[in-house]
Amino acid sequence: YTKIDSSFERNRIMFGAPGTGKSFNLNEDAKKLLGNNYETNLERVTFHPDYSFANFVGTYKPVPIKDNGKDSITYAYVPGPFMRVYVKALKNSRTNLIQPFLLLIEEINRANVAAVFGDIFQLLDRGFDNVSEYPIHASEDIKNYLANELGGKPSDYSRLKIPDNMFIWASMNSADQGVFPMDTAFKRRWSFTYLGIDDGDKEIRGKYVYLGGKEKQKIEWNSLRKAINEFLANENINEDKQLGPYFISKNILIVDTDEIDSDTFCEVFKHKVLMYLFEDVARQKRSKLFANSKFGYTRYSKICKAFDEQGIEIFHNDIQADVIRIESISSELDNNLVHMDN
Template identity: 60%
Template structure:
């Protein structure tokens, strides 16, 4: 039998890793049903078949026998496919990637072509009616096969994707700690769908469903006045445009509306490649996807001419209006019975929620932070990074009203959230699901800004209780209330108070040796867990790296790590504070290395520009005579650098030079050139 190689499975998984896990659950259900699903008809699902399929998709070590398995019952609402797409898929899915991932444990009699793999997937999962609506083929996966044992390929795949043995199951966006085989057939799906408003698309139950449960229209259930689909979007947009207000408060004239619609419809032929895989701008249902498509259109070479020729900017203004429509559509599709956000999501992780990495320069604080981030966060959308600086403010960090362009070059004002508010909203949205995951805000150089001013009242939220939720709430401003209501549903008064949920992490780096940093008061510091990176904690990465320094009789072979430690020891002897010592990566490896070895020319240049400059201007500013012992001009940086070219490590004195340097065999005044 032939099986997909690990590389093929890995490529496919990466292409669909951002897909909502509910899509995977739905496909498992569709696999167990008939080819042509009818709406408002009750179906019975064989419990053992569903459990087997769930196990194949979600379990690291799937089971094939489940003993007694109770049947499940399902009804699909009218227009359920469009509603499901709008809420849970939004962007079309790469068909071949999805096919490979869901068939990854499948054995083939021969090496099937990509087209054959797609056809097997479509038929097996009863997707004939949804292929063109939900999927497109990007040809980003190279399908290759081997004849290894299928579970050997799977084990290699899990290892390659860093899914550790502690996890039994995977989702598209990460990992879960429950095995589908341990749950009831419908229970796994209900867990995936719980609190998500999935009842607007379908009902799934352990008990038989009858006419009492049948839903008349999915659009009524989701509380939306808009219907999905290309034609409906166009017609609904026309209706919306009749009632919408421009930035100056006026309504759009009939002539303007006609120009907008005409320009937007022309996109299909004029900007075909820019909107691919869509064939019409009205096929785009996602307010988060449209901005990128708009930018792609505007980047086109013939966009300016086309925009001017269609009603003097009708295309630009029409795209802006259509984006406003989709934003309102997304808000209107928020179900009235949408589950409230939960501050205690149940997400369990021993890592601290508020954390600061600190240490001397070059100890690898940012590197460690990034490494810890990769272990915590799976999806790139689940974290945000910001760097503080002296001019950074509360408005930058939390959010504020700012002028933004509206239609016809009119400037209006709207609330623009900062990284803190954006991360908070993502964490609160996720709290409505039964698959809580972490969201991380990363702050580089936290003490290079006035943290008391930047955090403002948010400072109070950093106090966490035993459940990792903010112990004390703060009152939200009117601007923040309105923004949260627009993002999370409901009305502004629902958000009078703010707290940080247990799935939101705030991690930062801090270097107290930098000049011009702001002090942190004790009240602020006690709300963080500090992780100290020792001066030699990461030295293994540079151990044994040799460079030749100096000329003539001073020419010596020197290990950079030994030189660094000797300079640190000298600084300690001169009573220089520990936070001004040099860590292993004070000099970045990429700036001094060529392959696996130190490039002497690079090292000498960088050493003068970074190490000597740092010692001269900062760490040993008041100790220059005692540090640069054998330099004739100890208070002239240029002279010290010049003498370093000649004397090498002996600019720091005979004792330090002899201690660190090793005379090169055969070296003499005659050949040391």
């Protein structure tokens, strides 16, 4: 118990639809938490379906060494990201300059968390002092490793707790295919922060792009995104499968002018947005979503070809109407301002 003070939760999961900025927001909070020690006190790991307890905590692995000048192999305990951050936090807890340490897990539900955390799961239950309330018994491998790293005898480390200066944060997108469900016992040990579908869209408001091959359409990405989301919502498709503001990356959307580069945007829109809608979220709604595609809706390549020529006119009339209505309101406001000036 280091008595370190922080307004941030120790165990925290940020979740929301794809493109809402989960990783970005966690990273910004990490900078606030760690300050000048951001580079040294942060470790980031991405979970995947084959990720295991051995990867996360540590295990014995073959390690190359020099034996009398010759290359040889021995076995040693190799720590995973959890153990590396854990040791750093414990070492720091013995000093007079207490610092926070952060383990940041991307895509936490893309692995089987019950298997990855193993008995470490018990340590996530923290008391009022933000130290693990219930200790676990360490394996002989871990006891020996901690003794080598922290000093003392292996028996000194038979019972483990997470110190209050160690933070564990994660991002989660429940819309991803092939994700592993989390049980209630695991989830209740975390503080969940939800990013809404329109949270953080301030930076992309008013960013326009020209679409369509024959008749250029000037549309706002944010209004098109919202129109598609409204259509999906009306088709009873959950919010966690809809389009966040940054489903298309920031470096394309946030430019010095109000106009987004058309060629770059269109390529990304076809290969990210249209692919996502066609293959995943609107698989059962293709005929309705792409109702006006002049080349049909049964093949992704044909939808892309239609988009090159028609722009947003490939979509259902309701989507087109929503985008046009937003633009007409903008035009009407501009006309009123001109009239007032005169």
